[in-house]
Structures are given as structure tokens and as C-alpha cells.
Amino acid sequence: xxxxxxxxxxxxxxxxxxxxxxxxxxxxxxxxxxxxxxxxxxxxxxxxxxxxxxxxxxxxxxxxxxxxxxxxxxxxxxxxxxxxxxxxxxxxxxxxxxxxxxxxxxxxxxxxxxxxxxxxxxxxxxxxxxxxxxxxxxxxxxxxxxxxxxxxxxxxxxxxxxxxxxxxxxxxxxxxxxxxxxxxxxxxxxxxxxxxxx
Amino acid sequence: xxxxxxxxxxxxxxxxxxxxxxxxxxxxxxxxxxxxxxxxxxxxxxxxxxxxxxxxxxxxxxxxxxxxxxxxxxxxxxxxxxxxxxxxxxxxxxxxxxxxxxxxxxxxxxxxxxxxxxxxxxxxxxxxxxxxxxxxxxxxxxxxxxxxxxxxxxxxxxxxxxxxxxxxxxxxxxxxxxxxxxxxxxxxxxxxxxxxxx
DNA sequence: ATTTTTATGACGACTGGTCTATATAAAATA
DNA sequence: TATTTTATATAGACCAGTCGTCATAAAAAT
Numbered sequence: 001x002x003x004x005x006x007x008x009x010x011x012x013x014x015x016x017x018x019x020x021x022x023x024x025x026x027x028x029x030x031x032x033x034x035x036x037x038x039x040x041x042x043x044x045x046x047x048x049x050x051x052x053x054x055x056x057x058x059x060x061x062x063x064x065x066x067x068x069x070x071x072x073x074x075x076x077x078x079x080x081x082x083x084x085x086x087x088x089x090x091x092x093x094x095x096x097x098x099x100x101x102x103x104x105x106x107x108x109x110x111x112x113x114x115x116x117x118x119x120x121x122x123x124x125x126x127x128x129x130x131x132x133x134x135x136x137x138x139x140x141x142x143x144x145x146x147x148x149x150x151x152x153x154x155x156x157x158x159x160x161x162x163x164x165x166x167x168x169x170x171x172x173x174x175x176x177x178x179x180x181x182x183x184x185x186x187x188x189x190x191x192x193x194x195x196x197x198x
Numbered sequence: 199x200x201x202x203x204x205x206x207x208x209x210x211x212x213x214x215x216x217x218x219x220x221x222x223x224x225x226x227x228x229x230x231x232x233x234x235x236x237x238x239x240x241x242x243x244x245x246x247x248x249x250x251x252x253x254x255x256x257x258x259x260x261x262x263x264x265x266x267x268x269x270x271x272x273x274x275x276x277x278x279x280x281x282x283x284x285x286x287x288x289x290x291x292x293x294x295x296x297x298x299x300x301x302x303x304x305x306x307x308x309x310x311x312x313x314x315x316x317x318x319x320x321x322x323x324x325x326x327x328x329x330x331x332x333x334x335x336x337x338x339x340x341x342x343x344x345x346x347x348x349x350x351x352x353x354x355x356x357x358x359x360x361x362x363x364x365x366x367x368x369x370x371x372x373x374x375x376x377x378x379x380x381x382x383x384x385x386x387x388x389x390x391x392x393x394x395x396x
Numbered sequence: 397a398t399t400t401t402t403a404t405g406a407c408g409a410c411t412g413g414t415c416t417a418t419a420t421a422a423a424a425t426a
Numbered sequence: 427t428a429t430t431t432t433a434t435a436t437a438g439a440c441c442a443g444t445c446g447t448c449a450t451a452a453a454a455a456t
Contacts, residue, residue, distance in 0.1 A: 017403090031323055031324075032233075032320065032323070032324060033231055033232070033233055033319060033320035034231070034233075034234075035230075035231055035232075035233035035234035036232075036233035036320060036324075038443070038444065038445085039444080039445065039446085040443075040444080040445095049403080049404050049405060050404080050405065050406090051403070051404040051405055051406090051447095051448095052403065052404070052405095053446095054445095054446070054447080055402070055403060055404080056403095060445070060446065061445075061446095109323075110323070111323040113319075117319060117373055118319040118320065120373055120376065120377050121231060121311075121315060121316040121319060121373065121376070122230065122231035122234060122316065122320075124376055124377045125229055125230070125307075125308070125309040125376065126229075126230055126234075131377060134377050135377045135378055138374060138377060138378075161386060162390075164374070164383060164386055165367065165386055165387060165390045167370065167374065168366075168367050168368075168369075168370030168371040168373075168374055168383060168387050169363065169366050169367040169370055170366075170370065171366075171369070171370035171373055171374070172365065172366030172367055172368065172369035172370035172371075172373075173366040173370075175315055175318055175319065175366075175369055175370075176336060176362070176365065176366055176369070178318065178319070178322055178323065179318050179322045179329060179332050179333045179336060180333055180336075185362060185366060188359060188362055188363055189363060189366055192360075192363045192394070195394075196390070196393075196394050215435090236411070236412060236413080237412075237413060237414090238411075238412080238413095247435080247436050247437070248436085248437080248438085249415095249435075249436040249437055249438080250434095250435065250436065251413095251414095252413095252414070252415070253434070253435060253436080254435095258413065258414065259412095259413065259414095397456100398455100398456080399454100399455080399456070400453100400454080400455070400456085401452105401453080401454070401455085402451100402452080402453070402454090403450105403451080403452075403453090404449105404450085404451070404452090405448105405449105405450100405451105406447105406448095406449095406450105407446105407447085407448090407449105408445105408446095408447085408448105409444100409445095409446095409447105410443105410444075410445090411442105411443090411444065411445100412441100412442080412443070412444075413440105413441100413442095413443105414439105414440085414441095414442105415438105415439090415440085416437105416438100416439090416440100417436105417437090417438095417439100418435100418436080418437080418438100419434100419435080419436070419437090420433105420434080420435070420436090421432105421433085421434070421435090422431100422432080422433070422434085423430100423431080423432070423433085424429100424430080424431070424432085425428100425429080425430070425431085426427100426428085426429075426430090
């Protein structure tokens, strides 16, 4: 019992250290990119000793990128699910999705859009393993959205096709919104997607 | 006369060195990102001595990024203009645009999409001057596209709005195409934009 | 008490961007 | 033509910072 308690506490501590690191990495990678963030910066940002990294991520920096992608896959996947559950129409679903990203943009002073796209552009061509993780992540999100589209009466093939199209438009809007420091592109994309997805 | 010739040759040589550097930087930044490409790599890729960089780009690496953005602004701007001139309908205009990017993707084994987006994500939040250049670049492209839309009978406000929407969809499609190493997202975006832009 | 797991930070080999000092070529002047 | 002045180009030193390793410490389990 005593041993059990300690075991779980220890394990939990280790887990929080690891997930704390991923959270910080997700934040910094988004703002500055993968290559521009050093391990030292990562550690000091979380008051963690440097050696910890190679305990939790034996393969080094690339391992962190993968963990970030997995984490984003889950988090945003959950966001999509919640947006779907809270919506009773296609329009409100799209609105809810856009709303989530808009909030992140504003709260981060337009430094944080999609946590994966920076990694995608920097690494997908260079690091096959990370590229695969990103590809899977994007596919997951699209599939979740498509599920919702189907729930609103769309046939499956069309749903997948339009989920991909919506994904592209959103992803592009996030880049533009960041460079312009404005929600306007996001708003317009929401409007046009609402119009088009029928 | 002799002196004149030498003067222009010298100047031209300097210009080619500089533009050679920008071209190489544009290529490498696209594939690996800004921070991941070192000045050493840039030089050796073009058989240029390292010291030259700070003659042509006194403010250092950031200056190179700005030159790349300006160059991309012109080159792709020209591409948009040509696509417009060669098209007699909205559909063929969009097809021509997509075609250009598709070619780049395939020829680079899906390593080169938009030469600016990587810089946008890495730097727009960190380096104000580069951010401004990127913002202007994007605005320029959208305005060129909107001009074409107007030429095909669209009213101006709608043209600007839809040019932005198209830009977002395309930009997103380029990211997805790179991660999937497939032209499919680009094809679908072309199809849906053709459908929607009326 | 001994072994296993978890955690740590100093260290090294190396690369990063930047800058100053120097060399080469062209123009200008005498 | 000879010589000075200017523009263009290059080389290499510099230090801060990079990632990754490893010998060890602390904690837990046996």
C-alpha cells in the first residue's frame, strides 16, 4: 500500500515532468519554430535540468517534436470532438472550430496558430519519422471533422473531401492571421466554408 | 567605353553573386526552414566564400530572409500575372495557378511548396521587419489575383474577399501536399475553388 | 544491504552568426 | 602613364551557444 502510493506518486511526478516539457516545447515551437528553440531554452523555460531531457526523450530533440505532434493530435482532436458535440448544425460546428483557434491567436498575441504546421514545414521533408507522425495527425483531425459532417447528413465520400478542403482553408487562414495579426482571414474563411459546405 | 564595359560587368557580377545567394537561400529555407540553414551551408551550396555574405547583406541573416521574401514576391507575382494572361476564364486561371505549384512540388520531391510560409511561421512573430515584408508579399499576391477576378467580371469587393479565401485554401493545400507527398489536396482545392468562385 | 530505477548537471566537440582586417579590382586624379 | 582613392570582395578569428554523453546522485524496490 505504502509502496503502491509511492510508486504512483513517483510515476506521476515523472509523467508531469515529461508532459510539462512537451507543453513548453509545443508553445515555443509554435512561436519560433523547431530549429530556433534550443534545448537550454526549453529547460530553463520550465525550470528543468538539462539532463532530464535525455532521460525522458532518449533520442533527443526529434523525440520531443514527435511528442508535441502526438499531444497536439490529442488536444486538438478533443477540441474538434467537443465542438461537434456542442453544435447542432454544420454552421455552428464550423463556427465553434474557428472560435477555438481565434482564441489561441488572440491570447498569444498572434504568435500561436497551428502547433503542427511549423514542424510540418521544417521537418516533414528531413525527418521521415516526424513526417509520418504529422501526416497521421492531420489525417486524424480530418477524419474527426468528416465524422461530424456525416452526422449532419453528408454522405461519407463527400464528407472526407470537404473535411480536407476545410482543413486547407483553415490552415491557410491561420498563417495569414498570424502575419496580419488579425482575425479577419479566419472570419472570412468561416463565412465561406459555411456558405460552401452544403 | 572599355571602362564602361568593365564597370557594368563588375556590377553585374556583384548582382549575380547576390541573387545567386538569394536563390540558394530561397531553395534551402523552403526545404529546411530558416533557422536550420546555417550560413556555412548557404555558402558552400553556392561555392561562395563566407565573408561575402556580410558584404552583400550587411545586416546578416535577417537581410537574406528579406531578400528571399522580396524575390518570391516578384517571382510568384509574375507567375500569377502570367497565369492570368494565359487564361480566358476563372476556372482556367485557377487551374494555371495550381499547376505552377504542383510542378514545384513534384520537381522538388515535395520539399518545396510556398517559399514564404516557412519564414512566416518562424519569423513573423520574432522579427518585425521580416513580418512586414511577408505581410506585404501576401497582400501583393492577393491583389494580383483579385485583379484577375475583376477582369472576369467580379465586383471588386467580392474579388478581394475571394482572393483571400483562395489564398488560404491554396496555402493550406501546399502544406498538406508536402506532408502527404501527394498532389491530391491541391487537386481537390482547385476543384472546390472552381466550384465556389462564381 | 543490494540492486534497479529515476534523475541530474558538468563537460566536450562542434557549429552558429558576426565582425574586423585585408586583398583585389576599378575609377579617378595628376 | 603612375598614383591615389574608391568600390568590391574575401579570409579567418571570435565567442556564444548548440546538442548529446556520461559519471554520478537520489530514490525505490527487492
